Amino acid sequence: MTLLGQFALWAALLLGLWCVAISFSGRWQGRPELSASVVRSVYAVCGALVVASLSLWTGLINHDFNIEYVAAYTSRNLPSYYTFSAFWAGQKGSLLFWAVVLSLFASAAQLLTPRRYADLMPHVAGVTTAVVVFFVCVMLFAANPFERLGFTPADGRGLNPQLQNVGMVIHPPMLYLGYISITIPFAFAVAALLSRRLDTGWIHAIRKWTLVSWLFLAIGITLGMWWAYVELGWGGYWAWDPVENASLLPWLTMTAFLHSVMIQEKRGMLKRWNLGLIVGTFLLSIFGTFITRSGVIASVHSFTQSNVGYFFLGFLAVAGVLSFTLLYTRWPALEAEVRLESILSREAAFLFNNLLFVGIAFSVLWGTLFPILSELVRGTKITVGPPFFNRVNVPLGLLLLALTGIGPLIAWRKASAANLKRQFVGPVSTGVVTLAVLLALGARDFYALMALSLAGFVAGTIVQEFYRGVRARRRMHGESAPLAFGRLVARNRRRYGGYVVHLAVLIYFVAFSGMAFRREMEATLKPGESVELASPFGHIYRLTHQGISQYETLNRIVSAATVSVTKDGKPAGLITSEKRQHVDSFKRPTFEPSTEVGIRSGLQEDLYIVFAGSVQGTEEAVYRFNVNPLVWWLWFGGFVLAFGAVLTMWPGGGPLAPAPARAQAGYEVTLVGAAPK
């Protein structure tokens, strides 16, 4: 199968080069057969990469340990779903995964894009295939997943225990889908620049692609937090690790784009900015890949250090120079159609929102690269960890949260004083009341107080927007409240889906603020011994060590330490935390023992138990106990965010759809007394 895989990679390279050459030479213009050939070669490249992927999967499933990649990441006793997911567990496999998914997206873009954008599509094909060709080149010349060993080991090394988690099966593909699909909006942006079709057409063509990409990244990041929380065992979910930061960067700039693109659609402004954001987002996705794969910055998530980093650095430089040069050459054609009329307008609020999103992205990038800068300038190695990022970014995040509430309250074009007063009274009151209640309850952490009060303000904004919309429909149509609510949302999914996403964002912030109140303790307990731990909500947990049991299962020896829990004197069940010694099929240890956390999750707080080890091989256990408030809301926020994003991109109902009977986006206004439609 490796021969077939190698052949498929070379076929993909040759077909891709043909596609790129014809596309960028422009020879397809006026020659429909060449134009069709460019598009068909996208499908052909995709076919070749699917064959290569199936070849690697066959090698993995058949335990062909003569393939270096299969021997390095699997073993005979690895559960089949992890054998399957080992495809993207290592550097080489994940490059192939990236290439095949990008080629699938490129094919889907060709198939699904309406015909009115047909003249953009050969350019889109060229750009997407150029990126695919780059990945194929990296595989063929630096990190070939089909490389064979000079011998065949009896068993493979197995998968890193921390990757043997259901999060590993879902989180990386989601993140990759987000990273990879950014290429499609980028390709459309470049196509618009190349073809000089710089109206809002390309923006309409990519709107859903951008949302899909943004959603996948958001889900990937949230799943990454969940995986870190349940698997790594340090009690948190975000450590400002360079690789975590790298995933956040394109998400931030894409979120900025999703806001600023509305200004271009509604007012014909910010064309240059939007193109810059899309190009920047793509470059950040490649930069993230460079960080993850080059080993240039220390990270717990990095792949093995290899020379593929140079490929990515070169590609990043070439893509950056070409894209921005192209943007520069089209600069005069990207003049805004209208000017901003007032600082007190939604356009201005969106501008400041963009400033903050891009500013936070810059701040995260700056912090991530600052150790390198310090070493270059001063020759001194420094560590830039969570205290630095929290100090710099938490205030910016709070400002952004405030703007999440302010933006929807300000009218387009120009807001009057009366309008501002009417809009702000409710939400501001909600925020102030939230602050007062928290102070009365004894909360004193400044940032947590600010986050929760602003969350109250944003919640007030969202509720007010829904309430006013429903009230307007009820007055105009005499509908019942649930019907008015349903129709309000259905008639403008983009707007109200956006509010649902805002709701998710405030839920995230509430969850983040909870960690300011976390409690933790270490304890060594003999069987039957107990400790008490008070939670920030005033609950008292009594934790009694029950003992350690050891047993063997498929690919590991498990040492399970069990704790019985009472909460405020009432039994609350048993929690088990484990040490796992993974072994190969010959029972030889493969990795250092890993830890599995025990978690009792609730709406208020999580009880988080880590079995640190046994005292000199006895049943006396060392534990770390954490009470982490409001963590459940983070995962719930992820669901709300996904729901809001899907609602936003659900077909129909948008303001761009032909709706002649609609007087204003989102509201079907019928004049009282007029004949029903």
Added chain:
Amino acid sequence: MSDIHSRRGFFRVLGAGALIPLGAAPAQVQDSLAGRGDVGTLRDPAAAGRPRQPTRSVDDNAEIQAIEQRLACSCGCTLDIFTCRTTDFTCTYSPQLHTEVVALHQSGKTAREILDAFVLKYGEKALMAPKPAGFNLMGYLVPGAAIATAGAALLLLLGRRKAAVARAGGAAPAAEPPASNASPEELERLRRALAEVDD
């Protein structure tokens, strides 16, 4: 790992078991009764990770934990000493660094002095965040300064445009409204309805 996992080892243990007189207690007993009797020994201690020492009160000292959260572990994990020693139980660096922090703390040094001692011994990379002084100040100030500058520039630009519009004699001409057959009363109701939703 115990050799009971190999066939030969299994028969050896079985054979040895047959020689144990009835009623004699085995050398290793796993305690299954919580809170009763002696603490049992694990069947395979190596599988439960690095042997641990019982937690001391200094391990749980909030002041020491706070100091350790500001110091980086030198094992390459990118975590602070406290997080590493309570998470990566295979790390041999963080327990050693913890011992150093405890020793310094017990010798009466303040948190600042302990941090300085670590910087002196391991270099600036021992701190989880660089000291906000000298070149490092750039690290803290550049993002905020960049955003503030961009924000000020944006405000200035908007102010200038507003002034230019005012000089030109009012707001930019609005697009011609589409012709409507509605009566003034109907238009007023529409205006009120739109004001209600205020998009």
